[in-house]
Amino acid sequence: xxxxxxxxxxxxxxxxxxxxxxxxKMLGNVSLEIKKDHTFALTMMLPFEGxxxxxxxxxxxxxxxxxxxxxxxxxNSSGNKSAGxxxxxxxxxxxxxxxxxxxxxxxxxxxxxxRDKGS
Numbered sequence: 001x002x003x004x005x006x007x008x009x010x011x012x013x014x015x016x017x018x019x020x021x022x023x024x025k026m027l028g029n030v031s032l033e034i035k036k037d038h039t040f041a042l043t044m045m046l047p048f049e050g051x052x053x054x055x056x057x058x059x060x061x062x063x064x065x066x067x068x069x070x071x072x073x074x075x076n077s078s079g080n081k082s083a084g085x086x087x088x089x090x091x092x093x094x095x096x097x098x099x100x101x102x103x104x105x106x107x108x109x110x111x112x113x114x115r116d117k118g119s
Contacts, residue, residue, distance in 0.1 A: 001059060029043065030113075050062045060090050
């Protein structure tokens, strides 16, 4: 699982809507680095860090930092209990290990990562 991955997001709504087009541009650069020490770095508009676990073909990414700040302190300072979800990002590993797929964090689309060549 370790290595660098390049991601893309697909909105399940109308791809021609102005919101979907803006989101596609903003989320054009999605990258994931899964490290041997069971940590990861994810860039999806903002930089996120956290820990990962794998059980069979399920890979779970649990966010611990957003923009370098601890996720729990972001929740406390914003007063928004939903800021920085406690739920992991769950991805399914393809049978050949070359693709990770899941639902984007907003729940409005899909997220796909492909292993970078040489990773």
